[in-house]
Every structure is written in C-alpha cells, then in structure tokens.
Amino acid sequence: MRVLFTTWAWPSHLYAMVPLAWACRAAGHEVLIVSQPELADEMISTGLPSTTVGDDVDAAGLVRGYVLPSARSGELTGQAKSTGKGPRAMRMFLAHAESMVDGLVALARDWKPDLIVHEPTALAGPVAASAVGVPSVRHLYGTDLLLRARGILPELLAPLGERHELTDLEPFGVATVDPTPTSLQVATDYHRIPMRYVPFNGSGPAVTPLPVRGARPRICVTWGHTMAKLDPSLFLLPEIVTALGESDVEVVAAVSSAQHPLVGDVPDNVTVFVDTPVDALLPGCDLLVGHGGAGTILTTMRHGLPALLVPRLPDHAGHSGQVRAAGVGEVLDPGDLTATSLRESVDRVLAGPATERARAVADEMRAAAPPADVVEQLAELAAAPLSVG
DSSP, X not given: OEEEEEOOSOHHHHHHHHHHHHHHHHTTOEEEEEEOGGGHHHHHHTTSOEEEOSOOOOHHHHHHHHSOOSOOOHHHHSOOOOOOOOOOTHHHXXXXXXXXXXXXXXXXXXXXXSEEEEOTTOTHHHHHHHXXXXXXXXXXXXXXXXXXXXXXXXXXXXXXXHTTTOOOOOTTOSEEEEOSOGGGSOOOOSOEEEOOOXXXXXXXXXXXXXXXXXXXXXXXEEOTTHHHHHOGGGOOHHHHHHHHTTSSSEEEEEEOTTTHHHXXXXXXXXXXXXXXXXXXXXXXXXXXXXOXXXXXXXXXXXXXXXXXXXXXXXXXXXXXXXXHHTTSEEEOOGGGOOHHHHHHHHHHHHHSTHHHHHHHHHHHHHHSOOHXXXXXXXXXXXXXXXXOO
C-alpha cells in the first residue's frame, strides 16, 4: 500500500500524523509526507520520505487577522480586558488549499497513492484524492472543530474541484482517524477510527532530568509555539510563572530556544527547560497550565493530569471547552486572568475532582487501538471499492 500524508505548513498538524505514518512504514507500506516548502525541515526531521508542493502562505499573518487584539489584563499586566473579532479561520484553510491543490494533484497522479491521509484543515487532500480516484481519510489532531462546517465545505471547495473536473467532493472522506478520547470529542456521525494518542515533538537534544521532587505540588507551564510566533505580548508564560512564584508549588516551565529570551528572571521555585518535550516533563507533575493547544491537551490527558487553560485563539478555546465539559480542568478567559485568579484556579483544580477524572481519561486513551492496528484498517479502506456519488 502507498499512503500519502498531507498537511499545510504548521508543525503541530504534521506531528499529529507522524506516529501513524511511521506505523505504516514499519508495517512495510510506502509513505510520503507532503506539505508546503516552509515545512520542509520539519518533515525531514521525522525521518520519513517527504516532498513539497505549492507556495508558502503567511499562516501567522492570517492567524493574526482573527486572533483577539493583543492585550494582557488585570494584575498580570495592568491593562483592561480586550475584545474583538476577525475573519474566520476557514479563509486561512482555503488559502493553503489554493496554494497546494494543483501541485498535490500532479504529485498524486505521478506517485499513485492507494490512500491519502490529511489532517482536517488540509483541504487540498480530499480534492487530490478525488482527482486520482483513491479514498481520503482525515486524521484529527484534537476535538473535531471542523465538524460544524461540514455542510458548507463542498460548496467552498467546488472552485478547486472544478479546476480538476470534479463535481462531487466529500471533504470528510471515507473515514476519520481520531486520537482524541471520546470524553473530549464532540458527537460525530461518520466512520470514526479511534486510535491511541502517541506524542511526537520532533527531534531535539537529550532530555534534562527533572529536579528532585519535593513535597509541594508540581505544576508544568507551557505556552506552545504559536502565541509567541504571532506576537510576544501573547506569550503569557513569564507572567504565569511570576504569579506562581507566590504560591507554595514547584514549577517547571517548558519553552523553546526562540522563546527563552522572553522569559527573563524567574522565581526560585521555577525551573526552566529549553527545547524539552512536554511529554518528558509531565511525569511527576500534578497540573498543566497552558494555552489550550490540542497537542498539549492530549499529552496532558495521556499522563492523567488535569489542566488549567487560558486560550486566546478560537481553536484553542474549542479544545479547552471540551476539557472543561469533561471535568478534567478549568478554563480562564484571558481578560479575566490576574495573578489572584490564576492562583485561586490552580488551588481549586488541585483540590477538586479533576485529577481523578483525568486519570480515567488516561485509562480510556491507553485502551484505544495503537497506530499499528489502525494501519490494518487503512489497508482495508484502500482495498475497498470506492463508491461514487
């Protein structure tokens, strides 16, 4: 079987698919990862065959168009709560599809995959699959936030399909691989293939050992990669760890080398780890405080930890909302974030039932089929006759 995996150039979307892509490769199947040129180095770092199509799109610039105005608030910053709205994210997804679709179709015709796997916002994927007459499979990276747009996607993609003489597109494909536990997922009505979540964080240096654990609760704080990339003022980790310096807790802060200069001096109860995967820091922790990214949430739940989330982007808010609904953590609006509200929320989550519920979610995740088992289901989908119309 030949499986083409595709995403637009956003590292976390790529990372979500790597465990399944490697499982396909380990099972003896041919794999090719495809994205825009900006993601070339990240694709190479996975160790899997890869290539690029299309042109780069200013994804960060498009995200800035719909993120709320840059402002921090309350005791943390002394500024007032901000509000505002921008263009919907669908505009960005279509811009990436426009960039990639012609090159992806040409590549698929030449490479001849038996199946195309794409993350849900990589909308060039199902167009290319239809163009070459093979099944497409979505690969989620978190809560299925695109489900609410399912009814309008065929119309939105119609102009791209018409360029390749396609009149009947199914953006959701024949199945959806889902590493998100049912507890954190929205209700779905499609062919869902549950899969055990396996964290992947790219290549990096050897993991530095954690400091010896004391008697106090240990909290991991991370703010992903997106927020600092958009605007350093959206990177709230320095204020978070400063506020927690007044609490009777230990803090481990996970930052990238690019973010490290933004951190500055930290309280004595804070240890900063640079370019260390969060997956390596969470064992031995009691709580995750973060921005609400899907990968961070799933990694946290994998370790059976509750989360306190401060989302700013719409998708972060969507993923965080499922955490709150499942009772495995709390969500703070950025405009309500103060040093006092942060410390009170931390104490409340640590003392409440969220930890026990998070452990139950971890058990649920461990019970899901590993990627190796999902490969067999992909092979069955690739071999099945493709229905038309």
